Amino acid sequence: MAKEFLGEFEEIILTLVAGLQEDAYGAAIAEEIETRLKREVNLSAVHVTLYRLEDKGLIKSKFGGGTNERGGRKKRIFTITNSGLAMLKAMKEARVDLWKLVPQLQIA
Amino acid sequence: MMKANPPRGALRMLSWFCPGHLYEEIEGDLIQQFSRDLKRFTKGRSRRRFYWNMIRFFRPGILLRNKPTTRLTSLDMFTNYLKVAFRVMLRNKGYSFINLFSLALGITAFAFLFLWIQNEFTYDQFHADKDRIYKAWNRVEANGKINCWDVTARVLAPTLNEEYSGVESAVSYTAWGEQHLFVRGDKRLIKTSGAYADSTFLTMFSFPLIKGDARTVFQNPQSIVITESFARELFGDEEAFGENVYIGEGGDGLSLTVTGVLKDLPHNTDFHFEYMIPYSLVEKFNGKEVYWGNNSVYTFVKLKEGVDIGSFNEQVKNIVKTHTKDNDEHEVFLYPLTKMRLYSKFENGVPSGGRIEIIRLMGILGVCLLVIACINFINLSTARAQRRSKEVAVRKVTGAFRNSLVGQFLCESILLAFGAGMLSLIAVYLGLPFFSRLINENLTLQFSNLNFWIGGISLILIVGILAGSYPALYLSAFKPVKILKGMAISTSGKSLIRSVLVVIQFGVAISLIVSVFVVQRQINYVQNRDTGYDKKNLVYQYFTGTLRKNYESYKNELLQLGAAESITKTSTPITNRWSNTDGIEWEGKDPNDKTLFERIYEDNHFATTAGLTVIRGRDMDLEKFPTDSTAAVLNEAAVKAMGFADPIGQIIKDNGIEWHVIGVVKDFILTSPFNKVEPVILFGCKQSWPFAVAHIKLSSSKSTQESIAIMADLAKKYNPDYPFEYEFVDVAYARKFANLEATRMITILASFLTILIAGLGLLGLSTYLVEVRVKEIGIRKVMGGSVLSITNMLTWASIRPILFAVLIFGPQAWFAMNWWLSSYPYRISIGIFTIPLAALTIIFLAVLITTTQTIRAAKANPVNSLRSE
Structure with missing residues (x-):
């Protein structure tokens, strides 16, 4: 079987799930993307991607508590699975490998 | 801090398409987003953004997660309903039984009646051109009322074919139950299920042929078309198509070629026949019948496509009048085949229901x-x-x-x-x-x-x-x-x-x-109604084969052996109508009087044989009064219809023959016990052709079995080719019910x-x-x-x-x-x-x-x- 690839947006979301840990749910991730990456992102796009990643087994989810801010509705907290972590690492290494091909001159 | 609620309408819309298991978190995220938007934007803009965010969830990635889950939840509920329903039923067995049983009875009864009704509506609806096929009816005004009946003149069909351009084909058709003896090798079969028709019958109606071509089967008059099961009966496993069958016996019979084998007729048709013989064969022997006054066949007409039935009926109305010199008032009209079974009752000339x-x-x-x-x-x-x-x-x-x-x-x-x-x-x-x-x-x-x-x-x-x-x-x-x-x-x-x-x-x-x-x-x-004759020990026998020829010897021997008390030959069994006429003439008859009289011909002693009560005059007695061959005996209804004060000695005329009335018998039931008694005239034996039946009063001194055994022996002697058949009058009478x-x-x-x-x-x-x-x-x-x-x-x-x-x-x-x-x-x-x-x-x-x-x-x-x- 060919190795599975992730799209750029999927990779960002997966990374954020790994990074935000107990605070990884739809709205929070969307906000992180907006504040850190300065990039407009739609809530529904985040949700759909999260579900897709869950289908692929890269993340898993459980219900978390609700807050006043969200009208008492429960959050769905996502956590990264081992295969998700492996995938993330593999991708990072691949990036680094590729990066090494770029002539160092230009940075200096 | 601003306090504002997210728009409810948007949430409700979300609930319509959002999968249940995702709904809460999505709703929560939307609300959270809304709360944070409120800090940055105006209330209105936040609400608009809320709507927009909500609508963005209307995408395949969300929608497609819907289907299996919704179906599951309603199925869960459904199984719960079923479970509860079963428990309720089991808890109250008595009531459940009443409910179930009475519903089952109701549905069963309804199903039976529905099947019946449905079957009725399929009668003769399978003919390909059913919408263009009509049956011809006669309409005549008599005694102030318009009567309609569906038997027409034999000459009607050929005339329609020749003179009316709107007619594609017209056929005469009869199936009067005439007896035929079929001979094939050693096999002898007596059948009464035959029909006569013109050659285009099989192209007009959709009775499919297994063998033969519907257009050419009756090209030769000496041909016959039989059904599949009749073919099997007569020919066994041999091929019937193209073979010859012999009808009748000795020199009197004739040989016909099987030119077609029909698939057995479906049960939902009002046509009933097992074999069909072309009219051209009948006409070869008896000549063409051109008399418009003799109405004794059915006429079916298939119009050309696009011919309007209303205007055609207008054209055809006076067909009888234009062809006859004497002033016959019969009018002809066509009535759809599709209405033949259920809507064929006419009251005063107008369709008025029927079987429907x-x-x-x-x-x-x-x-x-x-x-x-x-x-x-x-x-x-x-x-x-x-x-x-x-x-x-x-x-x-x-x-x-x-x-x-x-x-x-x-x-x-x-x-x-x-x-x-x-x-x-x-x-x-x-x-x-x-x-x-x-x-x-x-x-x-x-x-x-x-x-x-x-x-x-x-x-x-x-x-x-x-x-x-x-x-x-x-x-x-x-x-x-x-x-x-x-x-x-x-x-x-x-x-x-x-x-x-x-x-x-x-x-x-x-x-x-x-x-x-x-x-x-x-x-x-009605069953207890006085029939006017004595049904007990009264038997009738049709003249088959040589019985007609040997009738006198047969009769004498039966009387001699003491099997019968009295024997009379007649034109018809006493339980059947045979022929009637409105053309009887007598002295003092009103020319407009169209009363129908039933005809019965008898040779001798019919009142004695059948046990009719003679109330005036006497029974016929040829031995004593040889002139009784032109005698007539009336029933009371006939006397009343003719208005005789003293009927004895009156002369009545029928078909140009004069008959003298010698007696009156009490009314007796000839056709239906539900009807009024029809006027009946018993004619003497001047003509020999009408006689077809022997009425035999069995002897009361012998047991019925003995007498029948003697009859059977004698029938074998005098009519060896045909099986011995007879019928008790009381059995025939009971069939009327x-x-x-x-x-x-x-x-x-x-x-x-x-x-x-x-x-x-x-x-x-x-x-x-x-x-x-x-x-x-x-x-x-x-x-x-x-x-x-x-x-x-x-x-x-x-x-x-x-x-x-x-x-x-x-x-x-x-x-x-x-x-x-x-x-x-x-x-x-x-x-x-x-x-x-x-x-x-x-x-x-x-x-x-x-x-x-x-x-x-x-x-x-x-x-x-x-x-x-």
Whole structure:
């Protein structure tokens, strides 16, 4: 079987799930993307991607508590699975490998 | 801090498409986003953003997660409904049985009647060009009334073919049951199932040929077309097509070639024949018949496409008048083949129903039976609603909507209807052969036909919804607060709707009982009608083969051997009409008088042989009075029609022959015992051609078997080629009642079913009423109420609607049965006692049913009902 690839947006979301840990749910991730990456992102796009990643087994989810801010509705907290972590690492290494091909001159 | 709520409409819209298991978190995220937006933007902009964010969720990635989950949840609920329905049914076995059984009975009865009606509507509808095929009728005005009949002149069909451009083809057709002997090798078969027709018959109608070409089968007059099963009977496994068959015997017969083998005719056609012989063969021997006055064949006409029947009828109207010199007033008109079976009754020249009236009645009957069964379900489930009220209340409290409760109860009734449907499918399957025989049709269940299943399932759904919708609406309307607080609903068990439904049930029941009584009495009345002749030991025998030739010796030997007391040859059995005419002439006849007289020819002593009572003059006696060969004997009706004060010695003229009247016999029934007696003239034996039947009065000194044995021996001697056949007149006479017998069986069955279903319902209701009032009964007894007074009170409550039913439906039943009777000229009058008698019967039954429950309740020890609260 060919190795599975992730799209750029999927990779960002997966990374954020790994990074935000107990605070990884739809709205929070969307906000992180907006504040850190300065990039407009739609809530529904985040949700759909999260579900897709869950289908692929890269993340898993459980219900978390609700807050006043969200009208008492429960959050769905996502956590990264081992295969998700492996995938993330593999991708990072691949990036680094590729990066090494770029002539160092230009940075200096 | 601004406090603003997210737009509710947006949330509701989200709920329409968002999968249930994702809904909460998505909603939460949207609200969270909204709260944060509020800090940055205005309220309006935040709301707009909320809507926009919500709408963005309307995308495949979300929508596609919907399907499997929603289906699962409703299926869960559905299985729960089924489970509860089963438990409820099992808990109340008695009531469930009543519901199930009465629904099954209703559906079964409806299915039978429906199959019958459906079958009736398929008669002769399978012909490819049925919309262009017509049957020709005659219309004539006589004695101030327009009469219509469908036998026409033989010459009509060829004339239509030749002179009318709108006609594609026209054929004469007869199947009068003439006897033919078929000889093939050693095999001899006597058949009366033949038909004569013109050559285009098989191209006009869609009776498919297995062998042969419909266009050319009758090119040669010496040909015959036979059906598949007749071919097998005559030829065995040999090929019939192209072979010769011999009809008749010795030198008299002739050889015909089988030019076509027909597929057996379907059962749903009014054409009945096993073999068909072309008219060209008849005409080869007898010459062409061109006489317009002899109406004895059916004429079928196929018009060319696009010919308007209205204008064609206008053209064809005077066809008889233009072809005859004498002033014949017959008018001809065409009537559609598709209406031949159900709509072929004419009253004063206008179509006025026909068989369709019976079919409609049967349809109404079927629907009535179904409705009665549904009423049982409605009454029992609403009466027992209190039992379910807690369940309804708890379901509502835990969040059930009214719709889902309606759905639940409909589910239950449809489930029950399905169970009943299964039972009735079995019942219909097992009972269909009996029912087919009863109505003399060939009905089948078409399991392989998709429509059968669609029809059956939709019938069950309709019954389920019909029976279940009112209880569902009634039960689902309960207010949970009231019920859970302990307030009971209608403990008295009284309800206007329920009473009205019971009135309807028993109204139908009383109508049917009245009809049973009336039909039964009418049958008895007609069966006991004096026939005017002595049926006992009277036998008739058709002249087959050489019996006609050897009649004199046969007769003499029978008399000699003491097997018979008296023998007369006639033109027709005394139970049949043979020929009639309005052309009899006598002295003083009004030229406009068109009274029909029935003709019977006899040789001698017919009054003695048949046991007719001679009231004036004498019987024919050729030995004493040789001039009796031109004698005539009238019946009373004929004397009255001719207006003779003294009929003896009068001369009457028929077909140019003068006959002198020698006697008068008492009226006797020639055709139908339901009709008035027709005027009959018994003519002497001047002509020899009409004679076809021997009437034999068997000897009373010998047993019937002995006499028949002697007849059989002699028949072998004098008529060796033909099998010995005879018929008792009383058997032939009894056949006249066959139709009425079917009516009687159907009314009896239907009223039995109605009473059974309604009675079951009443049993259920009264059981329940007693159950509900058990405490009241206990208190009444403690206070000194007697068993009798309590029984009275309880019974009266159940009986009252039935009394209403009697009052409302009794008079209607009376009118309906009067209408039914009016079709029989010889009939009973319903009388004043029929309705009260029927009413008493049904009230007696109802009292019987209810008292089984009420007496038990009234007798019960009040301690048992009062000790616990």
